[in-house]
Amino acid sequence: MKLSIVAFDNFTDIDVFLMWDIFNRVDAPNWSVEILGSQDSHISSTGIRIPMHGQLERARHSDAVLFASGIGTRAVIKDQAYLDRLQLDPTKQLIGSMCSGSLILAKLGLIQGPATTYPTSRRELIAMGVEVVERPFVRNGNVATAAGCLAAQYLAGWIIETLTDEATKERALLQIQPVGEGQSYAADEAGVALTAV
Amino acid sequence: MKLSIVAFDNFTDIDVFLMWDIFNRVDAPNWSVEILGSQDSHISSTGIRIPMHGQLERARHSDAVLFASGIGTRAVIKDQAYLDRLQLDPTKQLIGSMCSGSLILAKLGLIQGPATTYPTSRRELIAMGVEVVERPFVRNGNVATAAGCLAAQYLAGWIIETLTDEATKERALLQIQPVGEGQSYAADEAGVALTAV
Numbered sequence: 001m002k003l004s005i006v007a008f009d010n011f012t013d014i015d016v017f018l019m020w021d022i023f024n025r026v027d028a029p030n031w032s033v034e035i036l037g038s039q040d041s042h043i044s045s046t047g048i049r050i051p052m053h054g055q056l057e058r059a060r061h062s063d064a065v066l067f068a069s070g071i072g073t074r075a076v077i078k079d080q081a082y083l084d085r086l087q088l089d090p091t092k093q094l095i096g097s098m099c100s101g102s103l104i105l106a107k108l109g110l111i112q113g114p115a116t117t118y119p120t121s122r123r124e125l126i127a128m129g130v131e132v133v134e135r136p137f138v139r140n141g142n143v144a145t146a147a148g149c150l151a152a153q154y155l156a157g158w159i160i161e162t163l164t165d166e167a168t169k170e171r172a173l174l175q176i177q178p179v180g181e182g183q184s185y186a187a188d189e190a191g192v193a194l195t196a197v
Numbered sequence: 198m199k200l201s202i203v204a205f206d207n208f209t210d211i212d213v214f215l216m217w218d219i220f221n222r223v224d225a226p227n228w229s230v231e232i233l234g235s236q237d238s239h240i241s242s243t244g245i246r247i248p249m250h251g252q253l254e255r256a257r258h259s260d261a262v263l264f265a266s267g268i269g270t271r272a273v274i275k276d277q278a279y280l281d282r283l284q285l286d287p288t289k290q291l292i293g294s295m296c297s298g299s300l301i302l303a304k305l306g307l308i309q310g311p312a313t314t315y316p317t318s319r320r321e322l323i324a325m326g327v328e329v330v331e332r333p334f335v336r337n338g339n340v341a342t343a344a345g346c347l348a349a350q351y352l353a354g355w356i357i358e359t360l361t362d363e364a365t366k367e368r369a370l371l372q373i374q375p376v377g378e379g380q381s382y383a384a385d386e387a388g389v390a391l392t393a394v
Contacts, residue, residue: 014218014373021211021346024243035245046221048232048247116376119385120392134382136375148375149218150347176211178333178345179313185331188316195317 001163003033004062006104007052008082010072013044015098018152019066025172025195028164034058038082045070056085062093064159069099069118077107094162096144096155105145106130113140116147198360200230201259203301204249205279207269210241212295215349216263222369222392225361231255235279242267253282259290261356266296266315274304291359293341293352302342303327311335312342 034053100121137154231250334351
């Protein structure tokens, strides 16, 4: 299973890293995750530059493609050369977005039905002809939108469960919950596999 | 107000980036956040190399110092030269840790009373003489420990409220909540300032 997170300049840090972190806690055979971009590295909206694992063209070969958010999505949707490099296929791939990443899905014509986005990109998404609903996660077939950073759990959870199974999803998501609020020392005592942190 | 997040090789991605993201959503005068390390860049446990904003010695001049977690904490606590570069003062600074960052606080002699940590570092923290309690956030005066990635909200929230006020903390934390689950489009309609993402 190959997963791609798509980043770009001026991405929102947490909307790349929360998905990345959750996906990296998945214990499943042949599971790989990479961050793709149009350049060798991209800078976040807070100024952190991170290296990419590969170029955009690799996304078309992934089982799941997740778009990050950020003020940079506004430049991406105006850049036809960038968009042409994607060539995604929602009949064969799972495709999703965090927050204003929904603008990219809309521009690619991938949103068929209601969708969600961050409050500050709601008007822009409506202007692109999308019915925006106030929900953390909206799925239509193989395409889903999530909004509000911590809703990455729902988006990543859907991807993991679809590509593996419910138990694998639950194990991955449990690992990031607060101790005493979902996660407990009893799990460790009982030998449940946790990524050491 | 100056805040420092301390990273090192083999840090847990989300335990740097969730605090970093929340702190960067704070709207307060003279508010600055930086990520410090012992080198110009550090690599996460999943292989993402990020640049540092400065060296460890700057932490002693910060109002708040937060230690990230990760398997790399085990090397840090054995590196006396690294630890000697910190020179923190809990009578003048707020000091905190995520997950196994608690091992560094313990090694520095900063934990006076119960503390929390991630399940996979619980035995190590107990072996250092600390009473470990199964809670997401434990504070003793100016020193606090948090555990389970999403408990970064409690640690960052304590820091923000102590250095600014409760309303500023609430505004910062609200921005990362899922749409429809805490965060709503009504806030945007009402003109509440949100960082565009």
